[in-house]
Amino acid sequence: MPDDxxxxxxxxxxxxxxxxxxxxxxxxxxxRIREGRSGACDRYGNVGGALTRLDPFVVTQRVAEKEGxxxxxxxxxxxxxxxxxxxxxxxxxxxxxxxxxxxxxxxxVASEYDGVDMVTVVSExxxxxxxxxxxxxxxxxxxxxxxxxxxxxxQVGHVTTAEYGSQMLSLGGVRHLTxxxxxxxxxxxxxxxxxxxGGPMEMTVDGGAKLTVEAGKPPVINGSQExxxxxxxGSATIGIxxxxxxxxxxxxxVVDDHITGVLSEHQAGRFLGMEPVGIRxxxxxxxxxRYFQVAEPGTGWGGTDITEPLSIIESINPxxxxxxxxxxxxxxxxxxxxxxVLDDDLKPVPAPMPEPLxxxxxxxxxxxxxxxxxxxxxxxxxxxxxxxxxENPVRLTxxxxxxxxxxxxxxxPVYVWPGGGITLMVDVTTMPENSFGYVPTPxxxxxxxxxxxxxxxxxxxxxxxxxxxxxxxxxxxxxxxxRWHDRAPWPGAPLxxxxxxx
Amino acid sequence: MSVTVPFGAPPLGAVLPGGNRRHFQxxxxxxxxxxxxxGHEVGRAYKQAWAxxxxxxxxxxxxxxxxxxxxxxxxxxxxxxxxxxxxAACRLHGQVFVTPMAAVAGAVxxxxxxxxxxxxxxxxxxVNDGGDIALHLTPGAAFxxxxxxxxxxxxAAGTIAIDHASPVRGIATSGWRGRSLSRGIADSxxxxxxxxxxxxxxxxxIANAVDADHPRIERVxxxxxxxxxxxxxxxxxxxxxxxxxASVIEALAAxxxxxxxxxxxxxxxxxxxxxxxxxxxxxxxxxxxxxRTRPDRTVSRGAGPDxxxxxxTT
Numbered sequence: 001m002p003d004d005x006x007x008x009x010x011x012x013x014x015x016x017x018x019x020x021x022x023x024x025x026x027x028x029x030x031x032r033i034r035e036g037r038s039g040a041c042d043r044y045g046n047v048g049g050a051l052t053r054l055d056p057f058v059v060t061q062r063v064a065e066k067e068g069x070x071x072x073x074x075x076x077x078x079x080x081x082x083x084x085x086x087x088x089x090x091x092x093x094x095x096x097x098x099x100x101x102x103x104x105x106x107x108x109v110a111s112e113y114d115g116v117d118m119v120t121v122v123s124e125x126x127x128x129x130x131x132x133x134x135x136x137x138x139x140x141x142x143x144x145x146x147x148x149x150x151x152x153x154x155q156v157g158h159v160t161t162a163e164y165g166s167q168m169l170s171l172g173g174v175r176h177l178t179x180x181x182x183x184x185x186x187x188x189x190x191x192x193x194x195x196x197x198g199g200p201m202e203m204t205v206d207g208g209a210k211l212t213v214e215a216g217k218p219p220v221i222n223g224s225q226e227x228x229x230x231x232x233x234g235s236a237t238i239g240i241x242x243x244x245x246x247x248x249x250x251x252x253x254v255v256d257d258h259i260t261g262v263l264s265e266h267q268a269g270r271f272l273g274m275e276p277v278g279i280r281x282x283x284x285x286x287x288x289x290r291y292f293q294v295a296e297p298g299t300g301w302g303g304t305d306i307t308e309p310l311s312i313i314e315s316i317n318p319x320x321x322x323x324x325x326x327x328x329x330x331x332x333x334x335x336x337x338x339x340x341v342l343d344d345d346l347k348p349v350p351a352p353m354p355e356p357l358x359x360x361x362x363x364x365x366x367x368x369x370x371x372x373x374x375x376x377x378x379x380x381x382x383x384x385x386x387x388x389x390x391e392n393p394v395r396l397t398x399x400x401x402x403x404x405x406x407x408x409x410x411x412x413p414v415y416v417w418p419g420g421g422i423t424l425m426v427d428v429t430t431m432p433e434n435s436f437g438y439v440p441t442p443x444x445x446x447x448x449x450x451x452x453x454x455x456x457x458x459x460x461x462x463x464x465x466x467x468x469x470x471x472x473x474x475x476x477x478x479x480x481x482x483r484w485h486d487r488a489p490w491p492g493a494p495l496x497x498x499x500x501x502x
Numbered sequence: 503m504s505v506t507v508p509f510g511a512p513p514l515g516a517v518l519p520g521g522n523r524r525h526f527q528x529x530x531x532x533x534x535x536x537x538x539x540x541g542h543e544v545g546r547a548y549k550q551a552w553a554x555x556x557x558x559x560x561x562x563x564x565x566x567x568x569x570x571x572x573x574x575x576x577x578x579x580x581x582x583x584x585x586x587x588x589x590a591a592c593r594l595h596g597q598v599f600v601t602p603m604a605a606v607a608g609a610v611x612x613x614x615x616x617x618x619x620x621x622x623x624x625x626x627x628x629v630n631d632g633g634d635i636a637l638h639l640t641p642g643a644a645f646x647x648x649x650x651x652x653x654x655x656x657x658a659a660g661t662i663a664i665d666h667a668s669p670v671r672g673i674a675t676s677g678w679r680g681r682s683l684s685r686g687i688a689d690s691x692x693x694x695x696x697x698x699x700x701x702x703x704x705x706x707x708i709a710n711a712v713d714a715d716h717p718r719i720e721r722v723x724x725x726x727x728x729x730x731x732x733x734x735x736x737x738x739x740x741x742x743x744x745x746x747x748a749s750v751i752e753a754l755a756a757x758x759x760x761x762x763x764x765x766x767x768x769x770x771x772x773x774x775x776x777x778x779x780x781x782x783x784x785x786x787x788x789x790x791x792x793x794r795t796r797p798d799r800t801v802s803r804g805a806g807p808d809x810x811x812x813x814x815t816t
Contacts (some may be wrong), residue, residue, distance in 0.1 A: 190545065436517075
């Protein structure tokens with residue numbers, strides 16, 4: 001490993017020093033490098049007798065709004081050039097790792113935030129214990145809970161809980177990475193890497209759907225792309241909009257794959273003084289005005305296979321219904337709607353939709369959020385990664401738990417699970433491009449940074465002699481600037497006790 | 503975590519922005535890999551390529567002393583598949599001084615490409631090892647290769663289409679500004695050949711041959727720059743000032759003569775030589791290249807240090 005801590009002290013690497021030569025041990029080639037030259041890789045060089053990393057550091061910078069224009073995160077306008085004077089945070093992206101050696105992390109960088117001396121320990125973690133949680137916004141059937149999720153026939157994870165309007169997958173994890181066959185591990189690693197890098201992934205669920213998912217994009221289920229989340233199930237939709245329909249229709253049927261709602265029978269209709277009008281829909285009645293399984297799942301109305309809405313009407317009872325009855329039908333996404341008036345034979349006849357109903361149809365659509373796939377990377381930072389931060393690793397864990405130390409991945413905010421260890425989750429779309437890599441284990445490589453007050457760092461037994469100033473690092477290395485995610489808290493800020501003034 | 507690497511960082515893989523290309527890196531080897539075809543075939547191809555890549559550097563390091571020495575008629579047999587590709591490419595050039603290391607980048611590209619395509623159904627694929635590129639093509643598929651001079655801004659000076667019918671499956675570029683040391687003064691020599699290893703060693707040798715005597719050319723013994731260089735005490739180029747036209751023409755002619763000899767017996771398919779805005783094109787694709795390249799002697803002057811990277815688009 002290139003011992004960057006030696007650089008920190010500004011002293012020569014005394015290993016294999018021979019007439020100005022430095023032997024690089026970053027890889028098996030073991031280049032002997034003359035002063036002022038770089039090794040075969042151009043990544044490490046001999047600068048003043050010390051082995052020095054020449055690769056650009058990836059930094060994220062906070063830039064003030066300039067003439068009303070903000071450079072959007074992840075957009076191409078950002079050319080990677082450093083912005084002078086802008087607050088700079090050095091990320092772990094491409095920083096390398098000192099694993100498995102118990103050495104200080106590749107970079108330990110001091111900076112100042114609002115008069116507080118901060119330190120950021122920058123590293124790249126090799127995570128065998130990692131996985132991803134995928135949230136797929138859909139009500140379509142993806143697969144039964146615990147059903148295997150497969151890529152190329154290998155199990156890479158399973159279906160977990162159904163959430164409100166979404167289906168969850170749990171992919172990766174150490175059991176698939178290293179607990180199964182070599183191929184299972186490789187395919188699992190590749191699946192996670194692709195999804196974490198923002199790429200599309202095709203997968204199948206045993207006894208369920210064929211999926212194509214990509215972070216931040218609409219999911220594709222059995223070949224059809226999900227556009228919008230429903231506003232709620234048919235029953236919930238009635239609950240939300242009953243009052244707005246009242247007086248404009250005598251019956252409202254909200255078609256949905258899960259629960260189809262019938263207003264006049266529904267609790268909400270009764271509350272408005274409505275009586276059942278004798279229009280019976282197909283399916284299995286759950287509670288008054290709520291019906292399961294009015295049709296098969298599909299790509300028609302409200303996630304059913306219905307394209308002709310009247311087909312879900314089983315019967316119209318002449319004892320309750322009357323000629324001129326106004327029937328309004330709508331799906332739970334507002335994508336489909338129809339208006340009918342019963343003729344003298346009590347047959348529904350299409351009629352122009354009254355404007356107040358059209359307004360509500362539009363409102364249903366407005367209340368449906370775009371259906372997306374969310375990918376959360378989840379990993380445990382343990383072992384020697386912590387030793388790169390402090391001589392007493394448990395103190396780092398405690399410091400994170402006590403919210404003295406901020407953990408980030410490529411500068412992006414993470415959620416640290418309560419309880420033992422440092423188990424974190426991060427939305428991969430908030431991390432800069434090219435944050436992830438993989439190694440043969442197989443395991444994922446991801447950037448991780450720990451930021452805390454310098455005095456707290458000293459108190460926890462940090463590698464104080466390896467601390468360098470941020471401007472010193474910035475001056476010595478080639479830097480590549482990536483846009484800091486505007487919605488994220490500034491990664492270099494302390495989590496507590498910002499002192500102001502003297 | 504149970505990575506067992508004897509020393510140094512393990513090989514690292516990543517998905518490049520856009521989601522299609524892969525980046526494999528281990529020590530000095532940097533590969534950009536891309537396969538085109540049905541998604542599941544591409545996915546499998548990448549895994550095969552990665553599995554092969556994992557051990558390539560270790561195998562080469564194990565035979566480094568032999569690979570850094572000139573080939574002998576009865577030398578020790580090389581064990582590694584990549585090492586054998588290197589030696590085979592060098593043997594084409596008979597008695598000229600060259601060590602297998604001249605073909606290392608191209609041979610790694612060929613080796614990983616072979617693993618990438620084995621048993622897979624792909625339209626086309628490439629492995630780009632820092633500018634030395636191995637190609638895979640099927641009927642109907644083609645690559646547009648755009649070439650840039652090492653010394654000029656990275657805008658393509660010319661493009662050529664390589665299709666299935668073409669014998670070309672390897673492209674390599676060499677020059678004195680490149681990562682490897684050169685004995686000549688070429689800004690760039692780009693070679694099209696049957697595979698990347700053959701292109702690599704030919705580009706090295708032709709770039710060595712692009713040479714002239716002039717006080718504005720600075721040279722030092724290779725060992726002064728790299729104590730382990732396979733070139734030993736031989737002089738290598740470290741700076742080339744602006745040369746008079748006569749020297750440029752003379753140097754390009756010497757290089758072109760070497761290239762012509764290689765094209766004549768099929769060791770290369772074509773070569774494109776660039777020196778301070780002057781160009782020469784040799785071989786089967788000469789006409790195609792000449793049509794699209796516009797020699798402009800002002801272009802190469804004042805090249806900055808950032809422009810030395812070989813760049814090809816495919």
